[in-house]
Amino acid sequence: MEWISAAVVLLVLTSGSPVKAGKCPKECSCDNAKLSVACVGRNLTEIPPTIDEITVKLNLRNNNLQMILKEAFIHTPHLTHLNLQLCNIIKVKEGAFRSLDRLLSLNLANNKIDVLYQESFDGLSSLKELHLDHNRIEEIQPGAFAQLGFLNMLTLTHNQLVYIPNMAFQGLQNIKRLRLSHNSLNNLAPEAFAGLFSLRRLSLDHNELQFFPTQTMTRLPEVTHLDMSYNPMIYLGEESVSMGKLTHLHLHHMALQDLSDEAFAHAHLLSHIDLSHNQLRYLEPLSGPKELTNLSLTGNSIYCNCYLRPLREWATAGHVKLMGACAGPPHLSDEPLQAVTSLDLRCRGRGEALEEEDSKGNITSTTKPRQTVRCPSNCDCDTEAHHATCESRGHTKIPRGFPSSTQLLDLRGNHFHFIPASSFPGSAQVVSLHLEFCKVREMEGRAFQGMKGLLYLYLSDNDLTTLDPRAFAGVPMLTYLHLEGNRLTHFPGPALSLLPNLFVLHLERNAISKLEPSGLLSSVAPTLRGLYLSNNTITGIAKGALCSASIGTVHLDSNQLTEVPIDALFEAPNLEELNLSHNPVTRVGPKAFEPVSQSLKRLFMDQMETEQMSEDALLGLGPGLKSLTLRGNHLKVLPDLSSFTSLEVIDLRDNPLLCDCNVLPLRRWMKNVRLEVSAMCSHPLELRGQQVRDINIFTACPEKMSPPNKEAVREPRPAKLQKAKPSALRSPRVRTRPQKAKLDRPAKSLHQRKSATTAKNKKTGNNKN
Known part of the structure; x- marks a missing residue:
């Protein structure tokens, strides 16, 4: 039956359709019988515009396209197979494949793509196979695969992925095969594979995973085949x-x-x-x-x-x-x-039974083979890999006696409670130390004394409430410090002052309520680049608390801030990423981000219960901003976005927008940018659920709403409204409180307005014959 259906489709496309077969591009070869076009190895820099509309299979392999622009394939909507291998593609713009809702297979292998952007694959609602192997992908942005609900196979092998964040593959509810081999993965977030309820086969071989990601894998209830080979x-x-x-x-x-x-x-x-x-x-x-x-x-x-x-x-x-x-x-x-x-299988030769050996009390022959290297009891040491582990072995004191060449020391999952001074003698070459889930309550000063080469210290998910000011004395090279998931109530400034090379600090999931000037980053951590304070109880940030010329990323999401910490931002002139999501900031005032307007590239303000943003709340951010998210707030009117000409990601969804003349600037801006913007009307009721880009209510808007560009095309006004005064057509001001009753009265008809004018003229003696 399937071949009969295919024949019917082919018949409709070739004979029943009014579209005539187009001329085959001179750089290509065309097979009209198979509805296929091949333009292979022609050094093309753009997609040939004369490809026949009825083409089903298009092969553009081995060209020089570099970038796939928005709606690049709008003239070939019937494609089912598209090959874009070896095309030097650097970037796929949002909405590049929006017209290809019949595409089944897309091959983007062997290109130079480094980031998968939100909605890069929007519109591919029928896609079954997606090949992204042999690129340079190092980041998967949230929502990159959200539109691929029917995808069965995704290949991401031979890329540069180091970390898979939570919900990275959200939307792939029908995925059966996921290949992540030959990357540099060393960490998987607990919810990295959340939502992949249909996944059967997962390949993670040839990566750098040092531990089996147990917590992450429990989110994969249907996986039958798992390849973890070639991981250390x-x-x-x-x-x-x-x-x-x-x-x-x-x-x-x-x-x-x-x-x-x-x-x-x-x-x-x-x-x-x-x-x-x-x-x-x-x-x-x-x-x-x-x-x-x-x-x-x-x-x-x-x-x-x-x-x-x-x-x-x-x-x-x-x-x-x-x-x-x-x-x-x-x-x-x-x-x-x-x-x-x-x-x-005997422990001694010549037919001697094991029981006979035991009866002779030969202890040497009945014990396990001795370790070939020096290693503490109930631990494992590998001198070739320079690794040592005592993970989850029930230790209550820090084991001693590891090989002096050890570089990775894993002690997670034990019960240490207290770490005294100089707990790691002979560990000068250790680079990475894992102490997660060890129920540590207290660390004595100089606990890590002598670990001169330590770069990574993981103290996550313990019971620390305070830090001794000299806790980190003796580890001057420490670069990455993980303290998330503890019970710290204050920013540990004094303890950090002994870490001159600290680059990234994780303090998520603690109980920090304030950031005081006493913890000046410029003095305690002059090289700090990333500060992560998500999921604390922060209610305020004092001026100077974020003072640092090097700080580039600050995450303050899921705290209790009620306003944008503008005073604190004055001290962070090079800030590039700021996350304020999930804070109860109901109003954002004018010039809220002016202190970081020249440096900020990514701004996240999702789910903040924000009801009002000043028109110039984002003033100054301009062309430098690459990512802006305002999803899930209570905004009826959005601030001025006209200066944002370089945005790569924007999310305005789930806001109850009032679609009247106030939204006209947004509509004009959406038409001028090259990325897809999703913004939906909530009011008035007759427009609820419609996209702002699709509505047509702006013919009655006053002249002052006209674009400054004289060449802008305006839609003609209806005849009834040609003589109406602009003031009669201006939309009511948006208020945060309910409108008074008089604003809800129905507008007077044109006849009523003329009658009222005549009566007024008679009364004043201005009536003309």
Whole structure:
């Protein structure tokens, strides 16, 4: 039946449609029978304008297009397949594909795209496959995929992604395959994959993930195949893999030295686990998987002695095929694991049974193989990778005795409560220290003394209420400090004053209520570039509290600010990004952002309950602003946006706009910018739900609303209104309080107005015969 439907569509396009077959562009080859056009390797700098409207498949591979402009394919609305590989594309503008609501496959591989902008793929409502591999993508903006509700496969391999933020793939409710291989991912936000309820296959191989992202993966209830190979993980702890429908798990070519026997305790449907080419010497029987049939240990240094016997017996009883070979002892070297029997697996030769060894009290022969490197008890150390971990091992004191070459030290998930001075002797080469979820309540001064090379310190999600002023003494190179998720009530200025190279500070999810001048950033953290204070209880920011010539990013969202902290902004002349979303700022006054008008590039003011913004609230920001969001407020009238000529992202949605003459400047501005702007009318009732760009109510607006450009085209006025005074047509002033009753009276008709004028003239003696 499908081929019959296709034939009907083809017949309509070729014979029933009034559109005539266009001339094939001279740079292209056309197949009229297949409705396809190929313009491959022609060094084209723009899309040929004469491509036939009825074209279904368009191949523009290997050209020099560089940028895909808004509605670039408006003349070829029937496309189902579009190939834009190797076209030196740097940017895809919002709305570039808006007319292609029939497109099924889009290939943008092998280009130079670095950012996926909001609504870049708007209009592709039928798209099934999207190829973005081999680009330079390092950022995915919120909403980039929001319009791709039918997408089945998304390929983002061989890009430069380092971090996946929360809700990055929002809108992909039908996605089945997501490929993120060959990036530089080292962190995934907890909600990075939220909403992907249909995802079956996920590829994260060839990245830089050092730990299994357990919390993130639990948001993927339907994933059956997961590839995490070629990531530098050295250990899998208990319940690391908690994915109820997972059947195939690839963990090969990593740095695994050990894994808990309960690492897969909540992955009951696992049938294939690939642990090949790691650094495992032995393995305990795995609890959890009930359907396991294949366990690959190929390429590991498995020592086939008595310690492997429990695994071999477990595999035999459960009909699990063990793949791999013994690395020792010599008489079993290269023997397939599947071929050795329990009797072969002894801790001493010549047929001596394990029970006999125990009876002789031979302790040496019945203990686990000794560590080949110096490492604290109940920890794992890898001298080649320079990693050491004691994650979630129940430690109550900081372990000591790590290899002096250790660069990454992971102690998260233990119960330390108190960290005394000089807790990390011999750790001068440690670059990254993880102490998350350790229930730390107090740190003594000089707790990290001697860690001269420390750049990253993670103290997130502990119970800290204050910081000793000398807590960070001895770590002068510290650059990234994570203190989010604690109970700090004050900005820890004194403690930060010992960190001359601090670049990024995370203080989200604390209990900080005020920012005082005593915490001057210029003196305590002169190099600080990013300050994150989201989800605190900040009610005010004193003048000078943000004083810093280097500060570039400040996040103050989800606090309790009631006004824009304009006084504090005077001290941050190089601020580029400011997030004020989710603060109860009901009114934004004039010139609210003037102190940072020359530097600000990104401004976020979503969900602030804002009812009124002065017409010149954003005065001075001008062409430098790249991103502006005002979504989800209570604005009936928007401020003047005429100076914003370089915006790349704007979000005005979910505001109850009053669509009268006051919105005319917005309408004119929307026509002059090259990005898609979504703004919807809420009043009057007859226009509710309509986009501002689509309404046509401005013919009666007064002359003073006319564009300053004389060449601007105005829509003609209706005949009735040609002689009306401008004052009679001016829209009522928008008020924050309900209008008085007299403003709700119906307007007088033209006849009533003439009668009233005649009566007035008679009374004053001005009546003319």
